[in-house]
Amino acid sequence: MTVTQSAPTGVPAPAAAATATTRKKQHFSPWQEVWRRFRRHRLALASSIVLGLIIVTVVFGPLVWTVPINEIDFAAKLQGPSWAHPLGTDDLGQDVLARMIYGGRISLAVGLAAMVVAIFVGVLVGAIAGMASGKVDAALMWLSDLFLSLPTLPLLLLIIYLFRDSLKAVFGVEGGIFIMIVVVIGGLRWMPAARLVRAQFLSLREKEFVEAARALGASRTRQVVQHILPNALGPVIVAATIDVAAAIIQESTLSFLGLGFPPDIPTWGRLLADAKDYLDIAPHWALASGAAIFLTVLSINFIGDGLRDALDPRRVI
Amino acid sequence: MSRQWILRRILLVIPAMLGISVLLYTVLALAPGDPFSELAQNPAVPPEVAAALRAKFGLDDPVWVRYGHWFTSMMRGDWGFSFVSRMDVDTLILQRLPTTLIVIGAAQLMAILVALPVGVLAGIRPYSVFDQIANTLAFIGFSLPTFFTGLLLILVFSIQLDWLPFVYRADINATGWKFYWEHIRQSIMPVMVLGLFQGASLVRYVRSSVLDVVKLDYVITARSKGIGERKVVTKHVVRNALIPVVTLVMLQMPVVFGGAIVTEQIFRVPGIGSLLISAMLANDTPVVMAVTFVFSCLVVLCNLIADVLYAWLDPRISYR
Numbered sequence: 163m164t165v166t167q168s169a170p171t172g173v174p175a176p177a178a179a180a181t182a183t184t185r186k187k188q189h190f191s192p193w194q195e196v197w198r199r200f201r202r203h204r205l206a207l208a209s210s211i212v213l214g215l216i217i218v219t220v221v222f223g224p225l226v227w228t229v230p231i232n233e234i235d236f237a238a239k240l241q242g243p244s245w246a247h248p249l250g251t252d253d254l255g256q257d258v259l260a261r262m263i264y265g266g267r268i269s270l271a272v273g274l275a276a277m278v279v280a281i282f283v284g285v286l287v288g289a290i291a292g293m294a295s296g297k298v299d300a301a302l303m304w305l306s307d308l309f310l311s312l313p314t315l316p317l318l319l320l321i322i323y324l325f326r327d328s329l330k331a332v333f334g335v336e337g338g339i340f341i342m343i344v345v346v347i348g349g350l351r352w353m354p355a356a357r358l359v360r361a362q363f364l365s366l367r368e369k370e371f372v373e374a375a376r377a378l379g380a381s382r383t384r385q386v387v388q389h390i391l392p393n394a395l396g397p398v399i400v401a402a403t404i405d406v407a408a409a410i411i412q413e414s415t416l417s418f419l420g421l422g423f424p425p426d427i428p429t430w431g432r433l434l435a436d437a438k439d440y441l442d443i444a445p446h447w448a449l450a451s452g453a454a455i456f457l458t459v460l461s462i463n464f465i466g467d468g469l470r471d472a473l474d475p476r477r478v479i
Numbered sequence: 480m481s482r483q484w485i486l487r488r489i490l491l492v493i494p495a496m497l498g499i500s501v502l503l504y505t506v507l508a509l510a511p512g513d514p515f516s517e518l519a520q521n522p523a524v525p526p527e528v529a530a531a532l533r534a535k536f537g538l539d540d541p542v543w544v545r546y547g548h549w550f551t552s553m554m555r556g557d558w559g560f561s562f563v564s565r566m567d568v569d570t571l572i573l574q575r576l577p578t579t580l581i582v583i584g585a586a587q588l589m590a591i592l593v594a595l596p597v598g599v600l601a602g603i604r605p606y607s608v609f610d611q612i613a614n615t616l617a618f619i620g621f622s623l624p625t626f627f628t629g630l631l632l633i634l635v636f637s638i639q640l641d642w643l644p645f646v647y648r649a650d651i652n653a654t655g656w657k658f659y660w661e662h663i664r665q666s667i668m669p670v671m672v673l674g675l676f677q678g679a680s681l682v683r684y685v686r687s688s689v690l691d692v693v694k695l696d697y698v699i700t701a702r703s704k705g706i707g708e709r710k711v712v713t714k715h716v717v718r719n720a721l722i723p724v725v726t727l728v729m730l731q732m733p734v735v736f737g738g739a740i741v742t743e744q745i746f747r748v749p750g751i752g753s754l755l756i757s758a759m760l761a762n763d764t765p766v767v768m769a770v771t772f773v774f775s776c777l778v779v780l781c782n783l784i785a786d787v788l789y790a791w792l793d794p795r796i797s798y799r
Contacts, residue, residue, distance in 0.1 A: 308495065312775065313775055319755065415741055455624055
């Protein structure tokens with residue numbers, strides 16, 4: 163028998179072991195195995211390509227498309243797509259493509275950063291609750307229940323409404339709003355991750371390999387960091403993917419409602435909000451920004467679905 | 480389900496409400512600037528009047544005193560005075576609450592009507608062509624942000640086809656059937672936007688919950704007794720598969736309220752969601768606080784209903 167069950171380093175270690183016994187010649191590392199399983203989900207694979215293209219466009223776009231985002235030209239306002247302006251122009255004659263590329267940077271950055279905040283807090287709370295049990299666990303779960311029963315959007319709006327002026331003064335317009343939106347969106351989305359991590363910890367900490375580590379005298383931190391956390395990572399990665407999509411939607415919603423980034427900073431939601439008053443004469447404007455949000459969110463959701471299949475060791479693909 | 484259990488569950492609402500109100504008030508108290516600063520800094524208002532006003536509203540008291548004062552008056556239904564609309568906040572909200580509740584209710588109904596048959600059909604034939612199409616459409620449905628679907632519907636049905644009005648009007652001067660017809664016509668798009676978004680995520684819940692039930696022994700027993708497939712599905716599978724779905728519909732409420740705010744804003748529906756946004760843009764803090772508080776109350780209420788319904792539908796729960 164080929165023994166591939168080393169220390170539980172990656173998530174799908176059992177699955178890797180299972181395939182290793184069926185195909186004795188081939189050796190797969192856990193992450194190769196995840197990739198092999200992920201490829202089977204065609205929509206997820208196509209979505210990764212789409213998302214990759216969007217990211218490349220947004221990151222390297224300004225190097226190729228050098229039209230400034232705030233060049234006002236009233237002679238060319240509200241024009242449809244043309245060679246000079248592939249996605250047309252807005253009500254001030256500004257180039258929509260350039261603004262979309264710039265806005266995409268902000269939208270994606272907000273999505274990623276808010277996800278990091280949500281997952282960090284979620285993993286921390288979940289890990290503490292899962293390891294401590296007893297009163298600490300009960301209190302933390304009560305807190306997460308409380309947060310789950312908060313109306314997220316009204317609260318988001320309330321916090322931004324109350325704090326935006328003072329943060330603007332401290333961190334500047336762009337930085338202040340960015341930090342606040344990221345912290346607030348992330349701070350209201352940690353609960354699902356916390357519950358997931360707690361549930362994983364509760365079952366993993368009783369497993370034999372953790373018991374073995376404990377018997378060998380591993381400290382609590384070492385048990386968590388080396389043995390439990392890597393094995394709880396699968397569902398967390400899936401939750402993190404979904405969180406990026408949700409954070410992008412929430413940021414766009416805030417900008418759409420006029421309470422996100424200030425009007426002169428284009429984000430996808432802001433572009434859509436500006437475009438909504440010109441739906442009848444310049445529908446291309448709204449369609450472009452809306453489609454960008456939709457495509458990004460859809461592809462992230464599909465990737466999350468593919469990862470869910472790929473990272474679940476019990477699932478046979 | 481024992482009466483004692485319901486009573487205990489209802490009592491659990493109190494700590495939840497207290498927790499949420501403390502959180503809301505903390506946010507308000509931490510916020511820089513004071514809600515009356517405009518009034519107090521107005522040069523036309525003499526300092527002694529401003530000081531008297533501050534004393535009257537208790538702005539110089541310690542934080543917990545102010546919180547206690549705020550919470551008790553919220554509970555009494557005394558929600559303050561809107562400086563912008565020049566009327567009591569509670570009358571303002573009560574005027575607008577029914578519209579919001581009707582739109583949300585109709586949207587949830589539509590979501591259930593769409594999601595139930597689709598989810599059940601997808602669940603009893605997993606991985607079939609129908610299931611895959613339904614699954615892809617569901618993904619598209621909840622990846623489409625409500626504000627974009629709203630604009631798309633306006634573009635198609637109001638601008639291109641000119642079938643439906645895109646501004647919701649509260650003052651329709653018509654009587655009899657025409658009055659109701661106009662109301663239905665202008666509600667179609669807001670309800671569709673919210674309903675389709677909710678329906679898309681519900682389809683997946685219904686499907687997975689049907690998948691869980693379909694494999695259980697009692698379903699096989701029912702089949703082996705020779706009951707027709709249709710009867711097995713409707714009488715045996717769906718009834719039990721719906722139990723977790725009922726809870727999920729209720730627990731999704733915070734998301735629905737978020738969607739309602741956006742839809743009300745797009746279609747200018749005069750509900751509390753659009754009230755919240757306009758109050759924020761006009762710096763009308765009493766209204767903002769009260770609307771957020773109402774939304775929180777509604778969420779807590781929905782959680783309570785979800786738990787009680789769940790215990791009623793699945794009697795094993797209350798004995799834990």
